[in-house]
Amino acid sequence: MTSRTPAAARLHRARWVMTLLFAATTAVCLLVLATIAVRTDSHSRTNDLDNAASHRADGLARTLYYDAGGTLRLDSLQEDELARSAEVLGVLQALPNAGPQVRYAYASQAALPDQAELETIWQEVQHDQETTLVTTTAANGREYHWAAAPVWDNDRIGATVLVGADPAHSQADHTRLIQWLALGCATLVLAAAAVGHLLTGRSMRPALQGLEQQEQFLAEAAHELRTPLATLRLVVENGSASPHRAPAALDEAVRLIDRLGRLVTGLLARARVEAGTQELELTPLRLDQLVEQTIEELPDPAGVTVTTEAVIVEGDPELLAQAVRNLVENALRHGGGTPVEVSVAAGRVAVRDHGPGVPPEDRTRVFERRVTGAASTGTGTGLAIVRWVAELHGGTAQLSQAPGGGTLAELLLPERKGG
Template structure:
């Protein structure tokens, strides 16, 4: 897991900011849609209610009539519109006089007050067509439609049809309730999805940050020993003029080694970033191991037994992997002798130290994991594992016969003939190819 750094903290803050922006944008869009839906529903219900009472009032106004000044209401007793109306009344006003109720099948308390009847009558007289009026009685609102009834050339009566908007308003309130709950759920879901998407989008940046941290740790791991040795050599040469020539030769050798280390580090960083493909070339694994042993600052405790072996690989990366195996054995072997054996595409490094419990061996190949009691960065064996995977090989630890730990690096070998091996040259046209990493670190 990548440790929390200022760069990682900034990425995490950016992720949360993106999530909040996504949630705010979604909330605003849903709010606008919800407001539009509420207004459209309210207008639709109001229009439906008005149209309903207007049609009933117009229809019933055509069933009543005047004959020689007498209002006939018999048809209302059998008309389906009249029988199915919630509230119904017929009003008539003597000339001159206030309108009076001539017929109603509902209690008088369900009808408008006299003042409201006066206002309805005056409006019908003024507009001379069906009018809509909302009244309140007993704390409840009623929507009325009043249709005129003509006696020759004057309006002598009006049919009132009313409807209670309570049920429509209750359905409208339920719509608002479900809209609020649905929008809240959608905002929560959108926020969660936005957070996941922002995390997916930032994964390349996190991987790049992780690679950067790993590169710095590996660079420190690889360069720490040669830099310390170079310092000791330079200080020894400057303190004793007689040792200056040999110290200079040793310093040049160490600088060359650090140049190869830096090259290997850059190659590994570019390969893992996907900007570089490793050029696999046939090489002598035994000679590569012998050179790695010779470059050790203190190789007196290391013995190497090698056989001529040709493998396909990157020499800088394989040299790093071999050095890490040997240095790991020197560091954790308790000062015991280290034996290196190369045969048939396999590099075996053995120490005679306390070893590692079987349950911990695979774990040591992970990043930033060290052995018991170790204070190292935990990158050496992880690099070995990565190089092995890159070359299509394997790396593992095992208990050595007679005590100690045995580390093995196994590499696939190209098709070859024995004559090319005996002459220390890979066969021309050996099947090596470019490759990319087979796994992530």
Template sequence: MTLLFAFTTAGCLFVLAAIAAHIDAGSRAGDLDSDVNSRAVGLSRAVWFDNQGQLHLDPLYEDSLAQRVEAVVVLTGRPGRPPVVHVAEPLSSAAPLQAELQRRWREMVADEDTVLFTAVAADKRELRWAAAPVWKGEDIGAAILVGGDPGNSERRHELLIRWLTIGCTALVVFAAAVGHLLSGRAMRPAITSLQRQEQFLAEAAHELRTPLATLQLVVEGGSSAPERAPAALSEAVHLVDRLSRLVTGLLARARLAAGTQEVERTPLRLDQLVELTLQELPGPAAVTISTEPVVVLGDPGLLAQALRNLVENAQQHGGGGPCSPRRPVEVTVSPGRIAVRDHGSGVPPKDREKVFRRGVTGGSGTGTGLAIVRWIAQLHGGSAQLLDAPGGGLIAELRLPQYKDD
């Protein structure tokens, strides 16, 4: 997008610069023609022939029109004869070559008007000329030629082109920088949306992996042993119900992250929510619970999901050592606090913040699950952290503001 913006700007500026250069070149050429033409006509009216046919040129040397020009040439001629250079200022070498003078004299006599032309002088300079007739009675007896140097105008035109090139280059660079900034801002919402989709897919896979695996085991166990089929069917229905709630929670989280839905805040008994959530987890014997009556203001679905992530994370990564019996996960509910303790090897203090980042995996935690826990805690104005447990292991702590009924 940046390159497209830059190339489009460069193309537009190139066209505008070309038009400006063309107009400037034509304008300068027109100004030079107008200048030499007005000077030649003015000087042709300043000189005259007397009754004896003598051409008086004295005003030519006094007139300001003869100043600040490259050359002034006076031609005299008779009908049927070639013209003769009568006066050439500043030098005779400034006059055009004889063949050119003859051709322009004939053209001027035929048109009976001022003639504009470009010719090379005897000193090899190319000048722009205007030849204005001087009348002698009813015939043209002389001509005043004024020459202007187009080189000065061309040098100014080249300077303009140089500045146009520099200015256009600077504008293209500036436009490319602005285009890069604007395209980055324009793409940022799309990139953010894509990142949210990837995040949602990662969270969905993390949330659904355990119940789907459990459902598969239950169905396989019921199909391999007919006598266990009724129990397997009942447990499968229970797991499907849990999957339905998980999907609903995932969609709610996606809408919250996208800003299309606000978090539900309702007074609820945190201890009862914890007890109901733990009953839905597989392997209830692997979890012990200690609760106190606690009321908080929050979303029951999101808080239940945070608790499930903490417990499943502790069960998966916080068991005993390979040579020691596996000890249950301990869940404690106290005012404004849920603590989930395991008996694993723990997480080094320097890595405890890392495991709350999405996609980071540690020896005692997965970034996806714990990142969701912290996100839910922050939505409720709380916090989530990892602490050392007395006697070894790790405590995952979820703190929430207590509800105060005014």
């Protein structure tokens, strides 16, 4: 596995930062919405509880009355459905110039507020002269919402109907709502983080591919330029050390400089094609002549024998020359010093060496970029270029075991129709 470049590492860190920001933004939005939902639900439940108690107290207060003798009649409480379905019910009555007393209690008087609270509720009803809502703790220690409705005795409030509602059930439902909201928000935040990570990865993929192509281009450029530059340096040094060799060295240097120019042109063309900024321009050319010229430009073509037939293909001459050069140089480098045989026929350039050969499991893998294989496979950069150029021209490249030993490398191209 190759290590990440600093630029790629920064992009990966930026991806994680964007993922965290995406998740944090989603979490904040969900927290605000959940807070509003919780507060709205709490307020709504409290209002529903108070309204239910208030309506029940008003309804029961209208069923109570004072008879002609001034006696408060409570008979209707025994039959009224509102009274039988109440959680806590009480009736307070106060004689003139006396405090309120519990006249009726359901389900038990222990569920009613203590005497001090009852007197406070009574005073509030006397003051407001309408149904009053109060939240107090009952004598049994439980908190209730109370609705106190007045019962009129002519022009004074003679009694009060007290209806209590236990908020425990509503609070339990409210707590469950909070738990579900928390679980839902956590799930949504995780989902948002996953989606954000996926989207940022997709958006950064072109940038990462661009970086990878840049690194690959630099590696390929170094691979292509290393040999001619070393040869040029050697020629210049030999010419400067021996004056009588200077003219020949100068001619060789000019030839190598021309070759370097073609290499640079080919490298730039390949980089532009890979980046999608330039379309491949295919022109009819003699494949056999291109191979012969490419081999003549090698630093040591003496170890290479060439057999050709006239073949016309459509292609880019610089890219095809680069592919042929890589095949031949790979055979010279890894053929163990054995002769290299090159043949051209029917859209096929075959390069054969007599070296140790390539293991079957490596014959496809060596065409992958940045692959290091067996002794005769090379670094994978040169052969990867060969495969890329071949596929760009509608062909392919392959390695096989040569008859009698060694490696047979083939560049297969479609011939020009009508050629």
